[in-house]
Amino acid sequence: MNVAIIGVGLIGGSMALALKEKGIAKKIIGVDNSAANLSKALDLSIIDEAMPLEDAIQKSEIIFVCIPVDATIDSVKKVLSLITDKQIVIDTGSTKFALCNEIKNHLMRKQFVATHPMWGTEYSGPGAAVKNAFAGRACVICNKEESSIEVLEVVENMYNAIGMHIIYMDALNHDVHAAYVSHISHITSFALANTVLEKEKEEDAIFEMAGGGFESTVRLAKSNSAMWAPIFMQNKENVLDVLNEHISQLRKFKASLEKENMEYLIELMENANRIK
C-alpha cells in the first residue's frame, strides 16, 4: 500500500516511520510546501519519494494530512475533491470541531477520518520525527458516524498496528478535553518561560540553578509557534475557559500565601496530589 503524507514534520514524519516499520506502508510519498523539509525527509529515509500533491494523491491509497490546523481545513477539502471512493483521508490535527464542521456535507466525507494521535514533543520538522512514537498512546477518532464503516475499520486497524488504542469522541467534546489535557499545558509552559525570562534580564545566574522540576514544566515552551498558535486560536473558546479556571486556581494559591493560611495551602496541594 502507498501512503501519502502531507506535511513531513514531527507528526507526519513519525507516522511515516511507524507505518513503514510495521509494514503497513510499502511506499511513503511525501508532500510538503517546504523543499528543505522534503529533502531532509528523503535524506533521513522518512519518505521514499517526494511528489506534488496531485501526483501523490493519485498514487496513494491512504492520504495523511499532518499540517498546522489553520491550513488543515483547506487542505482536507482539496484532497477530498481529488480522491475516488477507494481512497482514505486522515488528519492528525489537535483541534477537530472547525474541521469536522466545515466538511460535514462534503460528498467524500465518508472517506475521511478525523483523528488526533495523542503524542508530540516540543521539537518540529522531519528531523524531530521519532521511531515508535505512538506506541502505548491514545488516538482520538472524532465523529466516527460520519466516516464509512469500512474506512473506519481500515484506519482503526492501522492505528492499532502502530500500538495506539482508540477513543471515540464527538469533535466538540474533543476540543474541550484537548484544551484541558494538552493546550493549557503548552500555554502554562510558554507563560512560565516568559516569567523566568522576564527575570533573566536582571540576572543570568538563575539558569545555573534550574533543576529537573523546572525543566519538565518549561519543556513545552520550546514548542513551535507555527504549529501551536493556530491550535490555540482555533480552540479559542475552550482554551480561554480553561485559562480562566487556571488563573483562578493560581489565585487560590496566592490567597493562601497572602493570608498565611497554611491549612488552605495544604488543602490545595493535597487536592492536586489526586492527579494520576
Add this chain to the structure above:
Amino acid sequence: MNVAIIGVGLIGGSMALALKEKGIAKKIIGVDNSAANLSKALDLSIIDEAMPLEDAIQKSEIIFVCIPVDATIDSVKKVLSLITDKQIVIDTGSTKFALCNEIKNHLMRKQFVATHPMWGTEYSGPGAAVKNAFAGRACVICNKEESSIEVLEVVENMYNAIGMHIIYMDALNHDVHAAYVSHISHITSFALANTVLEKEKEEDAIFEMAGGGFESTVRLAKSNSAMWAPIFMQNKENVLDVLNEHISQLRKFKASLEKENMEYLIELMENANRIK
C-alpha cells in the same frame, strides 16, 4: 567517617546512598521522627543504623539536616548546640534566608554550611531515594563567608565527589532565584492539576487522552505538601512576586486570544522559545 542523616526521606536518603557509594561515609546513621521511615531506610540499606538524635551526633563527624524547612531552623539550632568544633553540620533545604538569618550569631555558626542541592522528584520518603541522584546537578552554598574555610572545603569536596558543581549565592538571592526556577514550577503544576481535576468532576474520560506534554507539566503536582507548603510559606514574598508575574504573563496569552491577535500570540510564544 560516620555521617548522620536527620530526615531519611527523598533528599536525606538519596544523600546517604551517594555518600556511601562514593566511599565518603563509612557508616550512615539515620535519625527520623518516623519509626516507619527508619525501619524502611534500614530495610533498603540506605542507613546502617538508626539512633536518637543525641547519640547520632556524638558518633558522627558530619550531620546532614534534610527535613521540611519549617522544622529545619529549630533542628539546626539544636544540632549546633550539641556539636564540638570538630563536627560539621549541613542543611539541604529549599529556602535559605530565614535559616541563615536565625543562626547567624550562633557560637557554632562556622561549623555549619547552608546548602541547596538542586535535585528532587515528586516522590517522598526513603522509598523514593535514588542512587546517583545529584550527579551533574548544581549545589548552591549560601553565605559561605559565615562558614569556616576548613569546614567549607570539606563540604565542597564532598559535593564535588558526588558529582555536583557548586554555585555561591547569598541567602537572600538564593531564595529569589529558587522562587523562579523551582517554587513557581511546583505551584503552576499543583494549580494545573487542580484546574483539570475541577473539570474531571464532569468527565472522567479526560485522562484517557492525556499525553506526554500534560504528564510533564503536571508531574510535580504529586509532590508532598508536608515538604512544599513550608517552603512556599517561608519564601512567601518571593513566591508571591513570581506568582504575580506569572499570572500577568498568562493574562497576555488570554488577551491575545480574546482579541484574536495572532501576531501578539506568536510574539509571546517566540519569546518563550528562547528558554534554554
